[in-house]
């Protein structure tokens with residue numbers, strides 16, 4: 464018998480399941496399962512990507528200086544304290560690798576993003592799940608769960624899959640109350656959807672124990688390219704850069720992301736469309752008897768009477784070529800997460816759910 468065994472914790476990882484994109488027998492599906500931008504990236508990002516095809520024999524930049532400076536310029540940040548990753552997933556993994564490990568604990572919330580648990584286990588640490596208050600992050604519950612072994616606290620704000628967020632005062636209160644051995648990670652994957660919210664960048668500037676992660680996968684429409692970044696105190700960015708592979712981002716990805724962050728007009732248009740269609744969709748579903756919490760992101764968490772009804776509705780949507788996300792794995796079996804698509808998709812999804820509810824579900 465083989466004695467080849469993985470490190471402790473690895474076999475406890477349930478592999479991440481991405482949003483489905485096919486339904487057997489249906490050609491024109493509408494994919495609303497992965498919180499992608501229905502309009503895709505900026506044309507300037509597409510052009511930069513195509514142009515990069517002429518330099519594929521060259522290694523990419525290893526310090527990501529051009530992209531870091533573009534991000535810093537557009538967000539008003541210090542470029543020296545930005546690090547770029549192959550998606551923010553890679554940065555979440557770096558954080559766990561760098562600060563957590565056997566004998567330590569990593570806190571995430573009851574309905575928190577799956578990668579926190581996966582990356583904590585991969586690093587040999589113990590993930591600690593903390594209750595939320597009616598699908599909203601509970602700062603006091605987090606503080607009550609902190610021990611001497613805690614190293615990281617992950618909060619997505621807005622959170623996926625709930626769509627809810629907590630105010631900047633609450634986040635600041637958490638950062639201040641954490642003991643000095645704990646690093647707070649603010650995952651801002653959906654921060655761009657919230658008008659006037661800096662994702663926690665200001666808090667990062669004021670403190671030594673807060674890191675903010677961001678992504679090009681959602682509002683910027685570049686999920687296929689894998690570009691994310693983080694902003695943090697100099698000591699944290701220095702640590703993360705030591706474990707980052709020198710060529711972790713490809714040249715086309717760097718070029719497209721830089722063009723995307725500079726196209727502020729496209730960003731504003733996508734944000735405005737999302738805000739308008741999200742409100743429309745939430746109201747349409749509520750009229751059909753399907754409530755949702757006020758979402759601050761690019762999806763809605765639709766709540767059904769119970770698990771059976773949520774699953775039956777999902778089947779009904781699928782039969783119509785509409786793919787949404789089941790979230791039982793996030794302790795929300797009675798819910799479906801629906802990405803805000805373009806106007807036609809929103810209308811279709813609302814119509815099909817109305818049909819389902821009307822049929823005496």
Ligand SMILES: *Cc1c(COP(=O)(O)O)cnc(C)c1O
Nearest residue numbers: 550551552576623652678680691
């Ligand atoms: C989508 C998402 C991410 C982004 O992942 P990438 O690796 O950047 O594509 C990070 N955190 C949350 C909460 C997300 O929903």
